[in-house]
Amino acid sequence: MKTIALIPARYAATRFPGKMLADLAGKSVILRTYEAAVSTGLFDDVAVVCDHDLIYNEIVSNGGKAIRSKKEHECGTDRIAEAAAEMDADIVVNVQGDEPFTKRAPLEKLLQVFQGPAGESVEVASLMQVLTDPGSISNTNFVKVAIDLNGNALFFSRSPIPYHRNQEVKPVYYEHIGVYAFRKKTLIDFTALPVSPLEAAEKIECLRYLENGIRMKMVVTDYMGVEIDTPEDLEKATRLL
Incomplete structure (x- = not known):
């Protein structure tokens, strides 16, 4: 299978505008993410898909590959779907532009679910930890996911799920990590689906799959570093580096 990684990058992020170009120990956040994805050695092609010339030039001027979106997009999945439609690929991995600590092991584990007879039925997969x-469990910036006994997502929410009513039971809470792997056709078909009611309420785009009856396989991984959503996250990432 031919596998590519596409990194959606929007300049005007709501909580941290311009974060893709923010300095992270001498390099921009988006350049570090791009280099991390390339260094995994898992992909036949890696590209940043962006909405702004500043991001495009940042990647290209440093020897990387970038694709300028042809139109405005509501979400990162729509952005990479536009680019993937014109690329030769079987599996498309969406690596978030604010994940500079992307590692090989979690992505390799994610891609393995598409292999073998059991993998033939997998259309979309994603990571969780x-x-x-x-404090993180109750934090609305942490998207939680509940799964079934086969590791498929049941629901995503910014609220703590499950609700811990029975104190004799110790539930496991999972954070959804916004790294996805799609079969190319499934990714492109996603763009034809309208924003779904639960997605609109929670502002979690992967709910659109569940509301349309598309199963999402979840893969447990270890901590992947720091996702940079705020200036405070940037400070934390700098200390980690």
Whole structure:
């Protein structure tokens, strides 16, 4: 299977405008993310798909590959779908532009679910990690996911799920990590689906799959670093580096 990684990058992020070009220990956030994706060695092609010339020039001037979106998009998935439609690929991995600590092992584990007879039925897969800190579990910036016994997503929410009513039971809380792998056709078909009611309420685009009856396979991984949503995250990432 031919596998590519596409990195959606929007300049005017709501919580941290211009974060893609913010300095992270001498390099921009988006350049570090691009280089991290390339260094995994998992992909036949890697490209940043962006909406702004500043991001495009940042990648190209540093020897990378960037694609300028042809139109405005509501979400990162729509952005990479436009680019993927014109590329030769079987599996498309969406690596978020604010994930500069992207590692090989979690992505390799994600891609493995598409292999073998069992993998033939997998259309979309994504990563998650165990949450143990009560503050993170209740934090609405952390998207939580509940799964079935086969590891498929049941629901995504910014609220803590499941609700811990029975104190004799110790539920496992999972944080959804916004790294996806799609079969190319499934990715392109996604763009034809209208924004769904639960997606609109929670502002979580992967709910659109579930509301349209498309299963999403979830893969547990270890902590992937720091996702940069705020200036405080940038400071944390700088210390981690």
